[in-house]
Amino acid sequence: MAQYAVLIYANDSAHAPGAMAADTASCDRHADELVAADSMRVAYALAPRDTARSLRADSTTEGPFHDSPQVVAGFYVVEAPDLDAALAIAGTNPVLREGGGVEVRPVHSGGVVERAGA
Template sequence: MAQFGVLIYVGDSAHAPGASGDDIAECDEHADEVTAADAMVGAWAFTPRNLATSVRSGGVTAGPFVDAADIVAGFYIIEAQDLDAAVAIARTNPALRAGGGVEIRPIHSGGMVERSSK
């Protein structure tokens, strides 16, 4: 089965340090639904843009890499039969109801890295 990355774009992330369960309930419910459909491989939520640090060749700055109305608030990896099935899953993301959007990309390669214990 093919894997797809789903990047979540919204005005900012709801996953601030100290966010309550109510603040992120809709995101958690969506993740539970995708997991129950046996499509979720992994998911990561980023903190709000004011906690971002950007590194460029000229130095390090506070804030997101790109100053845009919408930022990448998180991403998840799903398995789906094809792009149409991945789009159907991604269309249920709560970011769409909040005025944001998602970007779907087929995954070429990669995976979790085994770390040696020290």
């Protein structure tokens, strides 16, 4: 089955150090639903934008790569039979009701890298 990356765009990540469970409750419920449906393969919540560092060939700057009102707050990978099914899964993300957005992209290649001797 094909895999699709779902990039979550929001004003910032709710997953700051010391964040309250209520701040991430809708995200956690959504993740639990995708796991129960056997759709989600991997998920990562990113720390807030002020922890980001962006690299260019000749410099390092504080903050995200692009200065915009919304940033990538996290991402997850789902398995779905086709793009339409992946869009339907991504369309249940609570960030859509909270003013953010999601981007769905087919995964070309990759996976978890196993360490030698692990």
